[in-house]
Amino acid sequence: MAEQVFYEDVEEGLSIPDLIKNPSKRQLVKWAAASGDFNELHYDKDLATSLGFPDVILHGRLKAAFLGQLITDWIGDRGNLRKLSCSYRRNDLPGQELTCRGRVTRKYVQNAEHIVECEIWTENPQGEQTTPGTAIVVLPSRG
Template structure:
């Protein structure tokens, strides 16, 4: 059953934005957990040689920020039935990453909430987009 606060918010509701400002230490920890040791995520000279303006944030870490945004808004006891992300731009370590989302569907009978999620850089350019469906309670 979808809680009334979510049903009342309705399709089109924009989730409260969340801002993440990554640090070099956070990227190193994430690299260790994800086994992604590409120099573009920790070595500024290497990243620049590869055409970036500096050290860039892992795409999967940004996807995790988006998944967390949806999960936190829906609440405990809910889980993603599906989630997919597309990386359309880079974010530099230390620069704010603004996570936003909106409700695109509500299926009260099945207890599912569909979301469109995205990250924006300080120029408000989308750098990661995602869609997901969150199951509230038992699946049908």
């Protein structure tokens, strides 16, 4: 894991290190089992194509969980994820690389906590943002 990031290390506009995911159909089935979301759209290609999709699609919440990992990988053991929001704007397909990205939008101290706000998103191979969102984290301070 990377070294601990501190509040003093970040500034507005800073990019969060990319997290690259390569979700497979097997991973979608694992997520279905772990989450109890057994909507066939995520593992039955016949159903997916009959509904007009090119293949089964990723669960929105799995993409939210990927964005959660993007943040926890970055903020380390001493950082705290407080809030994560995202919307599932475009569908993503298994077998395609999905890049999770983020950028710091604001930092401030409130009630003695060192708070950092970020915009976050997943990006498909075409460079389109498929799951835009935001995150709020608390980082440790060197002060």
